Amino acid sequence: MDELKKEIKEVIISSLELEDITPEDIDDSAPLFGEGLGLDSIDALELGVALKKNFGIKFSSENSDNKQHFASVNALADYITAERAKA
Numbered sequence: 001m002d003e004l005k006k007e008i009k010e011v012i013i014s015s016l017e018l019e020d021i022t023p024e025d026i027d028d029s030a031p032l033f034g035e036g037l038g039l040d041s042i043d044a045l046e047l048g049v050a051l052k053k054n055f056g057i058k059f060s061s062e063n064s065d066n067k068q069h070f071a072s073v074n075a076l077a078d079y080i081t082a083e084r085a086k087a
Contacts (some may be wrong), residue, residue: 005077007054011071016043016052028073036072044070051076057083 009023012032016039030036033044047070048059059066059082069079 001077001081005073008032008051008073008076008080011050012037012047015046026073028071028077031072032072051080054082055080056087080081 005028006023009026012018012026012071013021013023026037033039039047051057058068069075
């Protein structure tokens with residue numbers, strides 16, 4: 001799981017072109033939006049596309065759980081792990 005979290009952090013940094021941030025700078029349980037990393041809705045769209053490309057997972061705009069899935073690196077790792085188990 002730690003390797004997955006590191007991969008997620010690397011995807012966040014590269015897809016959103018976050019300069020001066022390393023994977024070690026991102027707390028696994030810190031919020032990605034608002035406080036914490038400070039991402040916004042445009043970042044969410046770009047990140048969703050990058051996660052789909054890198055991990056083969058899908059997000060639906062109709063899914064009310066998206067906010068929960070994008071809450072933190074931990075939440076994304078849990079979601080990716082659960083989606084991979086379904087496949």
